[in-house]
Amino acid sequence: MTILMGDLNAKIGSDNSGYEEVMGRQGLGKMNENGEMLADFCAFNNMIIGGSVFSHRRMHKATWVSPDHRTENQIDHICIGRKFTRSMQDVRVQRGAHAVSDHHLVLARTKMKLKKSEVKRSTRTEYNVDFLKDRVTTETFRLTVRNKYEALQDLLDEGNMDIDTQWQQIKEMWTSTCSEVLGRKKYQQKDWISTDTLDKVQVRKEKKELLNRPPPQNPPDITPAEEVLQINCERPSKAEIEKAVHHMKRGKASGPDKIPAEAIKAGIETSTEILHDLFGKIWEQEEIPTEWKEGYLVKLPKKGDMQDCKNYRVIMLLSVPGKVLNRVILDRLKTGVDAKLRDHQAGFRKDRSCTDQIATLRIIVEQSMEWDSSLYINCVDYEKAFDSLDRDTLWKLLQHYGIPDKLISLIRNSYEDMACRVIHAGQLTDSFIVKTGVRQGCLLSPFLFLLAIDWIMKKTT
Template sequence: MFHPPHRIEVGTLNVRRLATPGRLLELQEDLKPTSLDVVALTELGWKQCGALELQDSDFIFFHAGPQAANDPPGTGFMVHKRLKNKIHGFHQVAPRISRLDLKLRDQGLRLIAAYAPPTGSSRSRGRARTEDAGTAEENDEEAFEEFLEALREELQAEPSTFTILLGDFNAVIGSRSEEAEEETAVGPHGHGERNRRGQLLVEFCEEFRLRSVASLFKARQGRKWTHAAPNGLKSCIDYILAPRTVCFKKATVMSSHNAGSDHRLLRATIQDQARPEGRRPIPRPNAKKQIDKDLFRMAVAMNPPKPPADDASGYQDLVHCLQEAATFAEEEVRPRERLQPETRRLLQQRHRLRRLQHSNNARAALRELNKVIRKRMKADIDEHHRRLVEEAVQKGSGLRRIQGETATGRPRLTQLRNAEGRLCNTEEEMQRAVQVFYNNLYASRIQVEGDATPEEEEDDYPAFLQAEIEEAMRQMKTGRSPGQDRVTTEMLKLAKSRILPQLTAILNQCLRNGEVPAEMADSRTILLFKKGDHLDLKNYRPISLLPTIYKVLSRVISARIDRTLDEAQPIEQAGFRKNCSTAEHLQAVNQLLEKAREYRVPIFMVFIDFEKAFDSVESNAIWNAAQRQGVHPKLLKLLRNIYSQATSKIQVGRAQVQIEIQRGVRQGDTISPKLFNAALEETFKELRWEDRGLNINGRRISNLRFADDIVLIADTEEELQLMVTELQEASRRSGLKINRQKTKAMAAEEINILLDGEAIQQVTSFVYLGQAIQVRRDPCKEIGRRISSGWNAFRKYGPFLTSRSVQMRWKRRLFNQCILPALLYGCESWALTQAARKKLAVAQRRMERRMAGVRLIDRRSNDWLRGVTKIKDVTDTAARRKWSFAWKMANASADKWPKRIEAWRPPTTRPQGRPATRWTDDFAKKLGSKNWQRSARRETHSTWCNM
């Protein structure tokens, strides 16, 4: 017999194609007063299969909805967070069926949510258009039998003693048949008259020894039906079906908590073990907390950390001191109310009206009230979003922080595909899949010989200064997730005056010993989905959440070696370097293609993509590169030992999966990009490409790099093929592997570049560093991408920007901070035509009309509109940024490729006819001279930009 350790209440409700955050919030509000643990949701319109830990809610939302527009509605579950650690797995069995597995001590409970095809469903109607009514009825019955067959296969595939079916079966099983004395599927308290589908369902239940739980308990007639048809006909078509091995204490229909559906919620209580205290413990949901700054400072002052005896005990004492102070100063943060009092009043009114729907007028009033409530829900969500954004804009705080508060919920892993391609549904299977994938990813593949380490002289390296550590702490941003020690950046900054001497001593002990405490090197890894298939672990980026004290050490080391490593980098590398940006490489690539088109110079490119580059580079390749480029042996020894002893844990469900790290750099560590760049530079040094690539005024350009985003450049197809092959071989020696699927070739003519014997796809357009690079440049195409990006940013803050209650100055500030950068990314390298300028200006005016609350038919002039919004003009801003970039390029003392390429004049002739718009045309037109660089060097930056 199944006896859970405490009482469990399950239920089922048809949610009538719930598919929006507003409807989901409405459901949450209706479930708040109940004590339900699990609710099966049917006719669910929420797309895709997944899970969300709902914001400011006691529930986790599991959904297995339609994958495509033509798919039928799906099913899902609302699970109370008190069962969060009992969830064993969730997955979609079929389009109308999903399964949730719970692990309660040593017993498993399987809940299956099912939504049967309704009579006259779209599938049946499609068949019946050209057939008679009898055939349509047969098709309905066939669809229902197929649904039961899918359930049958699921029950037979993994037989379990403790399985409960919940859902809308669109069948009336009615009362127990007097003729069938041995019928056990229906209890003595059934409701209604059985129909044909009901008979099929009863036969199915008899086959698997299932019983309709509601029919086992006595209730008045008004508490038995679960669905009210538009014509007022009431029937029981929602059921909880369970075997005898699961004992129920009671079952009833709840008339009030229906979230606006024409179905009623059916609830049943599973009998628990006899408990002397009688009732189950109901833990409070995790409340948000914040630290009272004054209390925290006082707590640290009362119990300051002790001077460290050694680095391990000193680190532990410091962490313990900060944790104790944080516990003392913690206070709960009351969650913001999303719903207005008027909306809550309407919800209560609906509960009362639900009990009175015995007449047509009452039912009509209920339908109208449901419409009003849903509109109010959407308006309240928008208003909540608006308030948060307005508060952030007025305070000047980061807008990223409010994304968590405005999100519907936090995604939760429910399914993954393992290395063999098999679907993993349970937590244990997903944990094994994650462990195998990441142990394999971080396992060393190639033996890289380490260089001999020079002997260190005693005390030959200066210790860290308090000023260095204080500066590192100042640079660290607040609001970041802590590591396993739960010490945040805010805590370090608040206690800085008290802990700075101890922290300096601890970090200097780490430097002297050449290692850090084990807990300080370990990290907690989270998986952030990028794009593509949610089931493929390759589409997740592992981000290391490192202890904050380690981050301070990492910043101090990074500050000391930044200049050393940067000086070893060539002008081809612009990633994570001071005074370098993506704009420079975008300008270089665009100018190469522009001049190659104008002067008919053959140019061939391959855009290289490394597979998991930061996670794949071998450790010895990193340390060899750092040593060759001049990093002090003392720092090198410390970094080596940090990486050699570091482990990471990935949270998957209830458990943490430990991962052994043998290669790669940790994403989330300040120093990681510098170390990766150093290793990549050593790889390119092996290639010796001084005589390869395109000749630019006597110096050849063979590649451009922004960290691991690389483009190879050649003047012949044969040379490009040779460069790809050589790079592939050299990168393999450091652990890197070129991803053939994402690597693309580009040229003005048809070419055939091979990688591992297979052709690299040739494209005419490629998104490089966020900009569409094209063989035949069309400014309108890139402008279209920018406008789309701008509208995406605009919609993200739409409730705020379009609200009539927000002052225009706050809208203007948000537009200039968030929307304008999205519209103008990469504008420094644009060569705009009049058509492109017009397209950009039209898009901005559309946004301005939305902000001002006017329409085209209002016939407001552009001057009036700009007078109201007073936002920066997008075309003027683009021009100003372009002129600013040009001035910096002309006056730059450093040798960079954009400046060299701009001065390049290929030794070929141009074709007849009018040339395409050039990047320099704006300067020549304004200055009346093509030698704009001389003019830029004569003027100040402000004078030049104001031209």
């Protein structure tokens, strides 16, 4: 709806000859030059002059009175789009309003019935991966992927594609097969305007502020290791990729590329061959596909007031093929770095758990209670731990622990221009850049955070 109103110094008069579609015959005085310009403007923009339509006493039409009260004019107007003519029920002057002005208040009464506006929204797409439990469907899916990959092989062999183009071709191969063989889950459309819609705007704002913390004012002095660890830096082998694919869990939500783990595990031999070629190019160019750098944030309630953003834990839905690459890198890092970590650290380490530490602490507590002795336990809870890590400091820590530059470059590139979108009430917010922290839901994140904690404990104990 378009509404024009103001002090226009336009007298329109009661003669509407030539302007029948723009004004009525209830105006005051005679049309002046400004009045003619207003009428022409309204005609051009399909509007009507409301004060000329409704019949009122003269005192309820005159919007301006001279100081000597001898001259009255109707020079303030409210105009409305012609489409909404029936919505305007009255326009009149309201005398007695206290305002420091020689103009009177002009009121318009409207009655509108708003139509529901259908807008295009970003929603998540999920496929019916349960169909892959059927052997026939799984075999059909595997053969379809194999045939499409063989058709794509000629383009890949030319070697003139960049990383993003090659990934988009591979992504289209998998997603089109999912759409053809599995089909998509159906969701009931919800109203576009609701409290949840308004909440989604607020959630996006809060997450953006939380995930973009300023860097430390006094960054720590971290020296690189004198000797680089003997970690394999060759391109991933098919055996490593196949092992990583086997580690992918079923029943997990897919990332922005919409490729579920079930689609990759449906034909492991073909998937391994596809990813081996893609990972080789990534390894050579040290460049991660742009789409792998975007994540969908899902908020999970912890405790307290659910209206407060701080009372949610957040995980990030990432590309499943990207997770396969991260699994390969993680397996290599763990083998080389494990010997340099403190023995006290049990979490996020191979063949270890915190069970022994918990049992030891429990025995200490029981002994203290039995002997009625004082016991002091210092518990440290890092607020938004994964989100608070400074990345520049993190890259220095990787060098400090002797991780080869090749692997550091790959990890670092995966965080360059990293973007997020928040899932709220089934809808996606606009994308925003994240400049701090490690990704919740990334396989490498616990290991990267572990290095930071290990370094802190070595410095403070």
